Amino acid sequence: MPATDLDLLTEAAIEAGRIARRYWREDPQVWDKGGDDPVSEADLAVDTYLKTELLRARPDYGWVSEETEDDPARLAASRVFIVDPIDGTRAFVAGEPTWAHSLAVAENGRVTAACVYLPVRDKLYCAAVDSGATLNGTPLRASTSDDLDRATVLTPRVTMQDRFWKRGVPTFERHFRPSLAYRLALVGEGRFDAMLTLRPAWEWDIAAGALIATEAGAKVTDRHGSALTFNSVARQTAGVVTAASALHPRIIDALA
Template structure:
């Protein structure tokens, strides 16, 4: 039997409560010399806070929705998720390096996908007590206020969130004249596009689903077009849970970015 759309809001309420709980755990470790390990294969650092948050989220969320699958950066993947109608897609701390360095712009990124599409999403920045949320078809909010993307129409002088390697000449037909910005959390970058503080974000390297699932819905519900770097829609809960890059911007600017890329 199909799951009725009316419970999107209850799923968002669950994610929001879980995000606040995650923030309480993470803040106990923040700027308090958390233990740090380095993942094999140069996959980046992980802290005791990441692992504690991951354990809490997995236990809390799957207890509330035992029929949902689970995909998290800090949990060994279980292909059983592929057989579920809905799946939690979670990054316990998005921006772990920022967290270790004592910066403020790390986040908790929580989403629920249904048959490839994200239907509920929450991104929470505990240090700033800032919450972004969205449900499919109902708009996106920042601390309860509806958001809308920038309406900039062209790339020239656009403010774009991207790492420096993305702006190297080999990626572009003609290198655009933009103002480049950076934030360590991909989820937060997508939320900043959603609220119109920046005109676009892009990454041309593979992006893990847990980094982008929540931000994809939040940006899209604020009016952005969100695709992979080739312009294809991003499907979630894939066997290989990574997207071929991400571009998020209002539809006209998104088209301009795609046209400028090689």
């Protein structure tokens, strides 16, 4: 049995990648969960594997997953797994390479171990609390930018509307990736200065990436600048703002 939670998540993420790739570009069966929210047979297969193996190793942990019906018993657990079997299902179904497995452990609301794994791109991001973050074993360091108007920012197109900004939309350079977990990890990697999502964010999309970005030196909060907590009743946060530590307060100040 893996000695640490991070070891356990890492092994599970790699095996999840093997399972998912059996379905990728193989015309997997897909259903609509409602509201144009697809789920594929690969999502379900990975979810089943992760729930079985992770809870076998840590039977006293709670469970939060996009593809598992919520069990309120998790609220009584001091430690929980927070998992998105495939983050970026639309990209996965379309045969695109940018989708990820997002795996985290939270203890009393705080993420303590995390992996974001992109099997097709061969990118394994890992972090443990107070131990730093890595990409394929190489330590990560977030950007040091403090100029919002010149920043590179990962965010959906809808963010570029005046109603979200006090003084009009800044002139930052907008980019996008389909996986929210990957966007967070990319800020930790230092490839982008910030990422924003202003609508409510599901915990399984952000838990792992939030720790990776934090351990790499970025600041991560909700859209109001408040610290994120996990294993909440609603399993959602009030958006996410992740940025270089000097840039983060400038974004919070600029948002309406």
